[in-house]
Amino acid sequence: MxxxxxxxxxxxxxxxxxxxxxxxxxxxxxxxxxxxxxxxxxxxxxxxxxxxxxxxxxxxxxxxxxxxKVATLSRGYKRKTEGFQLADKNSNADSIGDEPFQFYNKYKDDIIVAVDANRNNGIKNLISANDVPxxxxxxxxxxxxxxxxxxxxxxxxxxxxxxxxxxxxxxxxxxxxxxxxxxxxxxxxxxxxxxxxxxxxxxxxxxxxxxxxxxxxxxxxYSNKVFSDESSKEIKELKAFTLVTGIANTSPLVSFLSEKGLNFEHLNFKDHHNFTQNEIDDLNNETLIITTEKDYMRLKQYESLKDKLFYLPIEAxxxxxxxxxxxxxxxx
Known part of the structure; x- marks a missing residue:
């Protein structure tokens, strides 16, 4: 302790x-x-x-x-907006939070994604919309x-x-x-x-x-592949890379990659970390970056990382x- x-x-x-x-x-x-x-x-x-x-x-x-018809309603932790927000094509991790943006990014054609710290207010807004969940x-x-x-x-x-x-x-x-x-x-x-x-x-x-x-x-x-918006790579084919995480518990992920015998450096940030421009500048020097799906939602907005940034999906x-x-x- x-x-x-x-x-x-x-x-x-x-x-x-x-x-x-x-x-x-x-x-x-x-x-x-x-x-x-x-x-x-x-x-x-x-x-x-x-x-x-x-x-x-x-x-x-x-x-x-x-x-x-399913809707998810989250607080939208560390977003830069307030009140009720309904995810749409203009949404990003800053406007609705990284996890809700992950839901929207994966399921935007199937579900409704909303955020509101006041869950009752969020539910009222959802059921008063045209597309009622x-x-x-x-x-x-x-x-x-x-x-x-x-x-x-x-x-x-x-x-x-x-x-x-x-x-x-x-x-x-x-x-x-x-x-x-x-x-x-x-x-x-x-x-x-x-x-x-x-x-x-x-x-x-x-x-x-x-x-x-x-x-x-x-x-x-864990998936056997890592993904970006444009392409994917087999994990077994990965050479040296930098693992970037901003999650609460990295142990299972680090253990999984280590057991695969992969060569990587781990940059470990706090949960829901908001990356600074200096940190992004440092990441620009990396050849290949593997991150979590949640962190990918925050990092994908940086054009300079586009060709080197991939995420590893997980499921329960x-x-x-x-x-x-x-x-x-x-x-x-």
Whole structure:
């Protein structure tokens, strides 16, 4: 534990009490939570940092987009705009945020992408538009209790599960562990490919889910190719390159590339990093740049990087996906 977190340990009970009281007020109906007469699915977490929300939203998009008009609604973290924004051909990572722009870039012909820090306001704008969605996916909204989502998916990572963590500022939990009781489904993400059944049972016992909750396990599946807007390359054919990341947890990606025996230098920035012009100038000196799909949404706007910038796609591979799909489709 870092020294500063140890120093802040006395603040933990205060943070715990404040967040617990807030949840109790919502549970008791003292604070208002709005429900909707159509399917609203929330994907979120208790921990700060990367738990795989973006791959999970894309998993839901792929599951639902053929049969339903789907909209995603995100906060649009670190965007340079305010209020409700509907993604269109003029949108970019600065106007709607990197993750929503990723959704729009991949699925613009299939779904509606919107951002609004006020999720109720965002939903009201979506349902008052000409193209009304049939299902709304709330990205990173588990603590946004002003909306009472009909189906809550809680994500927690294999390497840092919420049941072993503590609330901020000493730990990484946004709220007490008891918040997990609001989830309909709990998914343990970023699991090893070869996780055993005994390990799964141990995890489930420590989660101690309610009878109404189901627990699933997922791992990250990486593509065998890297892509740009114009072309692609086989990973096995990559020579020396620079890996550029601005995500919360780089360990799975670095491990994957290292296991492939690839030769690369890693430039690791903070999550949702806004690249400065000096940093872009430095990247101009690189021969080949591999990045994440989220970071690609921020970097692709720089014409000087066009011929050397590629991203590595990922997707969530969920164990017993048929059961999870059935729960979601039954809800919708």
């Amino acid at each position: 870092k020294l500063v977190r140890k120093i802040l340990l006395p603040i933990v009970p205060i943070y715990y009490l404040v967040t617990s009281l807030r949840n109790k007020l919502y549970d008791a109906g003292v604070k208002k939570s709005t429900s909707y007469a159509f399917p609203v699915i929330c994907v979120g977490n208790l921990n700060v940092g990367g738990t795989g929300k973006t791959p999970m939203i894309e998993y839901l998009i792929n599951l639902l987009k053929e049969d339903f 049939e299902v709304i996916l709330l990205d990173d909204a588990f603590q946004h209790r002003k909306v009472n989502a009909g189906f809550n998916i809680l994500l927690t990572t294999y390497s840092n599960p919420y049941f072993s963590d503590y609330v901020l500022p000493t730990g990484n939990l946004r709220e007490p562990r008891s918040g997990a009781n609001r989830a309909d489904v709990i998914i343990v993400t970023k699991c090893p490919i070869n996780i055993s059944e005994d390990e799964k049972l141990e995890f489930i016992s420590r989660i101690n889910p309610k009878k109404s909750q189901q627990v699933f396990f997922s791992s990250i599946r 591979a969920i164990d017993k996906a048929e059961s999870l799909n059935g729960l979601i489709l039954n809800f919708v």
